Amino acid sequence: MIPANLERAVYGMYATHALSVADRHGVFGHLTRHSGDSAGKTAAALAVDEDTLERLLLVLSSFGVLDSDGEGYSLAAGVRPYVDRDDPRCLMGFVDHLTGGTAEQFGRLSSYLDAGKAETDRETPAPFDAIYRDEESVGRFLNAMWGLSHHVSHELAALADLSGSRQLIDVGGASGPFSVAALSAFPQLRSTVFDLPQVAPHLAARATEHKLGDRLDFAAGDFFRDPLPAGDCFAFGYILSDWDDETCASLLRKAYEACLPGGRVLVMERLFDDDRGGPLATAVMNLSMHFETQGRHRTAAEYLDLLRAAGFEDGTVRRSSGDKHLVVGVRAESGSER
Ligand SMILES: C[S@@+](CC[C@H](N)C(=O)[O-])C[C@H]1O[C@@H](n2cnc3c(N)ncnc32)[C@H](O)[C@@H]1O
Numbered sequence: 001m002i003p004a005n006l007e008r009a010v011y012g013m014y015a016t017h018a019l020s021v022a023d024r025h026g027v028f029g030h031l032t033r034h035s036g037d038s039a040g041k042t043a044a045a046l047a048v049d050e051d052t053l054e055r056l057l058l059v060l061s062s063f064g065v066l067d068s069d070g071e072g073y074s075l076a077a078g079v080r081p082y083v084d085r086d087d088p089r090c091l092m093g094f095v096d097h098l099t100g101g102t103a104e105q106f107g108r109l110s111s112y113l114d115a116g117k118a119e120t121d122r123e124t125p126a127p128f129d130a131i132y133r134d135e136e137s138v139g140r141f142l143n144a145m146w147g148l149s150h151h152v153s154h155e156l157a158a159l160a161d162l163s164g165s166r167q168l169i170d171v172g173g174a175s176g177p178f179s180v181a182a183l184s185a186f187p188q189l190r191s192t193v194f195d196l197p198q199v200a201p202h203l204a205a206r207a208t209e210h211k212l213g214d215r216l217d218f219a220a221g222d223f224f225r226d227p228l229p230a231g232d233c234f235a236f237g238y239i240l241s242d243w244d245d246e247t248c249a250s251l252l253r254k255a256y257e258a259c260l261p262g263g264r265v266l267v268m269e270r271l272f273d274d275d276r277g278g279p280l281a282t283a284v285m286n287l288s289m290h291f292e293t294q295g296r297h298r299t300a301a302e303y304l305d306l307l308r309a310a311g312f313e314d315g316t317v318r319r320s321s322g323d324k325h326l327v328v329g330v331r332a333e334s335g336s337e338r
Contacts, residue, residue: 153181252310
């Protein structure tokens with residue numbers, strides 16, 4: 001008999017695609033409003049093919065995403081927020097990114113094994129040239145980042161306690177998942193998202209949606225070429241995991257130079273366990289980082305080393321209840337103009 005863990009690993013691809021297709025056809029919204037509906041009733045309400053829908057519902061039930069009593073289907077306990085497009089915890093934007101972007105890149109892994117990443121990627125565009133290849137793909141990526149980052153950012157902003165900060169610089173802050181959460185919790189704070197120009201309209205839309213006025217602004221730039229704006233708190237959310245150690249060191253050094261004495265840097269990332277035995281999502285995304293970017297995931301100790309090497313002191317690690325955690329470094333009040 002196939003061990004259960006192996007079976008789930010083998011058939012996992014079906015679960016991701018079934019989630020994606022069900023989401024796109026409104027299945028989760030329907031079952032939220034009409035829990036217990038049969039495949040026939042659901043198919044009629046959504047005007048989709050009943051046979052195909054029932055097969056999808058059976059797959060999702062087998063994976064434990066849905067419960068079934070043999071007749072009707074309902075969302076399994078705890079699932080709703082993560083499949084509900086109106087909930088800030090929704091993961092379906094991220095699932096779009098997996099099926100619409102990540103999936104087609106898996107083939108490169110085999111070439112990496114045979115010829116190495118550098119050789120395989122010789123002709124490949126730089127990570128964000130590929131991810132931002134057209135408007136649709138910019139929007140899809142930024143939606144995925146919002147879905148992954150915004151909800152946990154409320155917790156991360158509270159863990160960081162920004163009550164003593166005045167000017168946040170959200171480096172690669174995307175459409176503002178962290179800035180929006182930080183500004184809503186700390187009324188004295190202002191934030192500048194520093195990011196590539198393609199991001200500007202997406203940040204402006206979020207600033208309007210959250211009624212942040214001029215407390216949230218945008219600085220277009222390339223963090224490899226341009227200096228960072230000055231501030232007393234620098235956020236790096238899911239940035240360092242895109243790059244190798246040397247690049248991370250130079251980005252953190254730039255932040256150190258732009259940071260007011262006594263200011264802080266907030267590194268917000270997935271963390272590997274100390275022995276790198278998990279968590280599962282970190283191990284999976286560490287593989288994804290390999291072909292989607294030039295980065296990797298790290299342990300807390302590795303981030304503390306990077307912060308120290310850039311000049312930041314008093315490194316501390318604060319874990320959230322989600323996948324993204326906080327590592328803080330402080331720029332000393334005086335000294336260390338290196
Ligand atoms: C993985 S996303 C992280 C988004 C957000 N900070 C979060 O925590 O969800 C990486 C961000 O870095 C930005 N970025 C990538 N290369 C950049 C560059 N050279 N200069 C400025 N921003 C860049 C991207 O546009 C994107 O918003």
